[in-house]
Amino acid sequence: MKIALIIPRNGLENEPSFYDLKFVSSFLFSRKYFSYLLAIPTLISLTPPGHEIRVFDENIEDIDYNWGAVLVGISVRTMFATRAYEIADNFRKRGVKTILGGIHPSFCPEEALEHSDSVVVGEAEGIWPELLEDARNNRLRKIYQADSYASLTSSSGAVRSLMSQKRYFADIVQTTKGCPYTCEFCSVYAFDGQKIRNKPIDIVLREIRDIQCAGTQINKKSIFFADDNIIANKKYAIELFRALQPYRLNWSCQASINISKEDDLLRLMKDSGCGSILIGLESVSSQNLTRMNKRLNLRFNYLDAIQKIQSYGILVHGSFILGSDFDDLSAFDELIHFIKEAKLLMPLINILTPFPGTELHKRLDAEGRILHKEWSKYDARHVVFKPALMSPEELADGYKKVIREVYSFENIYNNLQYYWGLDFWRHSNKVSPVRFRLRMLFAARLFTLLGYKNPDRTKFIIKIFPRLFDRHVRLSTVLTLMAYNEFAYTV
Numbered sequence: 001m002k003i004a005l006i007i008p009r010n011g012l013e014n015e016p017s018f019y020d021l022k023f024v025s026s027f028l029f030s031r032k033y034f035s036y037l038l039a040i041p042t043l044i045s046l047t048p049p050g051h052e053i054r055v056f057d058e059n060i061e062d063i064d065y066n067w068g069a070v071l072v073g074i075s076v077r078t079m080f081a082t083r084a085y086e087i088a089d090n091f092r093k094r095g096v097k098t099i100l101g102g103i104h105p106s107f108c109p110e111e112a113l114e115h116s117d118s119v120v121v122g123e124a125e126g127i128w129p130e131l132l133e134d135a136r137n138n139r140l141r142k143i144y145q146a147d148s149y150a151s152l153t154s155s156s157g158a159v160r161s162l163m164s165q166k167r168y169f170a171d172i173v174q175t176t177k178g179c180p181y182t183c184e185f186c187s188v189y190a191f192d193g194q195k196i197r198n199k200p201i202d203i204v205l206r207e208i209r210d211i212q213c214a215g216t217q218i219n220k221k222s223i224f225f226a227d228d229n230i231i232a233n234k235k236y237a238i239e240l241f242r243a244l245q246p247y248r249l250n251w252s253c254q255a256s257i258n259i260s261k262e263d264d265l266l267r268l269m270k271d272s273g274c275g276s277i278l279i280g281l282e283s284v285s286s287q288n289l290t291r292m293n294k295r296l297n298l299r300f301n302y303l304d305a306i307q308k309i310q311s312y313g314i315l316v317h318g319s320f321i322l323g324s325d326f327d328d329l330s331a332f333d334e335l336i337h338f339i340k341e342a343k344l345l346m347p348l349i350n351i352l353t354p355f356p357g358t359e360l361h362k363r364l365d366a367e368g369r370i371l372h373k374e375w376s377k378y379d380a381r382h383v384v385f386k387p388a389l390m391s392p393e394e395l396a397d398g399y400k401k402v403i404r405e406v407y408s409f410e411n412i413y414n415n416l417q418y419y420w421g422l423d424f425w426r427h428s429n430k431v432s433p434v435r436f437r438l439r440m441l442f443a444a445r446l447f448t449l450l451g452y453k454n455p456d457r458t459k460f461i462i463k464i465f466p467r468l469f470d471r472h473v474r475l476s477t478v479l480t481l482m483a484y485n486e487f488a489y490t491v
Contacts, residue, residue, distance in 0.1 A: 017380065149195070
């Protein structure tokens with residue numbers, strides 16, 4: 001049976017988002033995308049022999065509707081739901097059986113069934129082989145629902161051989177599922193459960209070796225560990241980080257702020273190749289953190305925690321949410337002040353978004369505060385609800401103010417000077433012939449950006465040029481930050 005597995009693009013194709021990162025690729029004139037959805041290599045690993053599979057990722061290629069697929073599987077996140085439904089409708093008009101799965105259909109199954117022949121509710125492990133057999137025998141059910149969370153101990157690992165890996169900046173690996181915390185705005189614990197499930201270390205290492213063998217040059221590319229909190233199980237994390245050391249990886253992850261108290265973990269993370277950690281700081285307001293049920297963060301001084309983590313040479317990417325119930329018009333300046341004080345290089349700024357499946361969605365829906373369900377605008381940069389202490393328009397304007405200020409060329413340059421002064425990238429930015437050639441390419445790209453109807457950009461580039469071959473300066477980071485500046489002024 002010919003099976004097409006599809007990753008849809010953002011329904012708002014011309015509106016970039018922090019979730020998307022296409023704006024970085026386009027700025028660099030690259031055809032690469034950040035990464036793929038791990039759900040697709042997982043489905044490939046679950047598919048029994050005897051089927052022909054082709055993967056279509058709309059972020060890097062067009063869908064071939066005429067390929068001859070008998071069955072189509074689409075993994076759907078909320079912000080991509082509108083586009084996913086369009087794709088499914090197109091295939092169904094051609095008589096092709098279509099399956100929708102992932103986090104959005106799991107929480108909106110009846111809606112998803114309007115655009116598909118079948119919906120997978122919950123994790124696909126234990127469902128997918130049965131579904132394929134039913135499809136082969138023309139007896140597809142409307143709903144396939146997981147009756148329990150999948151055990152990762154029996155996982156054979158994701159299969160990436162059908163992915164166009166050279167078209168992505170990073171590969172994705174997941175070592176754990178589940179999150180013990182119950183943040184109001186997050187659907188992870190509702191979908192994956194609160195119990196931490198660990199993938200056997202040998203399976204994780206096998207996936208990494210498979211990535212290396214695929215010619216992805218893992219030592220020159222990034223791996224992103226997609227765990228919601230990579231240190232949720234400390235004992236497992238220690239074992240994992242020790243096992244990663246021989247592989248000379250360049251990797252990043254997500255972790256909770258309590259990592260700042262774990263010197264042994266931080267040391268192992270750095271030694272195994274961790275370059276950055278995304279931490280959900282969410283708000284500088286204790287009232288908002290309590291409202292979000294993010295009480296863990298209340299125990300920590302953010303500035304001290306960031307400084308501690310970065311003292312190990314690991315960059316902190318803090319994520320923040322604007323529009324919580326205790327945010328008034330002063331919240332924007334307060335956040336700008338904190339980000340500048342913390343010298344966060346690439347903070348992720350989001351507008352509070354009530355994703356289906358979250359306690360936030362349930363509460364705001366009950367309060368009549370959800371404005372619409374245009375899913376393509378559930379991208380954390382559009383206001384889709386009524387804030388408590390300001391208007392939707394004021395929240396949208398405040399969001400623009402924050403990202404334009406923190407990604408202004410003045411602030412970018414000040415932050416870069418700070419990190420250059422620390423020689424922050426000393427362990428990974430040694431000049432070699434290869435890096436020299438890369439620097440020449442980056443320098444050429446900077447030349448093309450001079451005088452591009454943006455005097456602030458021109459002034460910034462002129463400041464940067466004398467340091468092009470300074471070992472303290474990572475030009476890829478400079479160009480990425482310039483892309484963030486451009487993004488900030490397009491929203």
